[in-house]
Amino acid sequence: MKMKKGDLIIIVILAVALISWFIINNPGTVENERQIVIETNGDLYKAITMEEGMEQQEFHIELENGKYIDIVVDENGAYVKDVVCPDKVCQKTGLINRVGQSIVCLPNRVVIYIEGQEESEIDGISF
Numbered sequence: 275m276k277m278k279k280g281d282l283i284i285i286v287i288l289a290v291a292l293i294s295w296f297i298i299n300n301p302g303t304v305e306n307e308r309q310i311v312i313e314t315n316g317d318l319y320k321a322i323t324m325e326e327g328m329e330q331q332e333f334h335i336e337l338e339n340g341k342y343i344d345i346v347v348d349e350n351g352a353y354v355k356d357v358v359c360p361d362k363v364c365q366k367t368g369l370i371n372r373v374g375q376s377i378v379c380l381p382n383r384v385v386i387y388i389e390g391q392e393e394s395e396i397d398g399i400s401f
């Protein structure tokens with residue numbers, strides 16, 4: 275089978291279009307993957323991948339001297355529900371859900387932050 279140069283160009287264009295379509299429509303892309311990371315005393319305690327429709331999880335972390343911190347994590351983000359903390363700045367921070375945001379509890383040395391790719395404009399207005 276002999277092909278003309280023009281046919282080859284059309285095949286190449288079709289192939290590129292098809293590949294692009296798969297890349298754009300692939301739901302498995304990790305572009306907007308966000309992880310909620312909880313650290314205590316500078317060590318990783320837990321990293322939870324944020325997913326739509328994920329079940330709410332609550333982490334009760336025992337701290338020194340009978341203190342504790344309760345952290346709630348769900349598809350909307352993470353927040354400190356309850357804590358034994360002198361200033362409660364961590365609890366007052368409220369919900370975090372964007373990459374780069376963090377909750378810091380200095381007295382208890384607990385840090386909660388969100389890491390991942392920056393959200394696109396489209397995701398930002400979908401709320």
Ligand SMILES: [Zn+2]
Binds near residue numbers: 362363379380
């Ligand atoms: Zn605190």
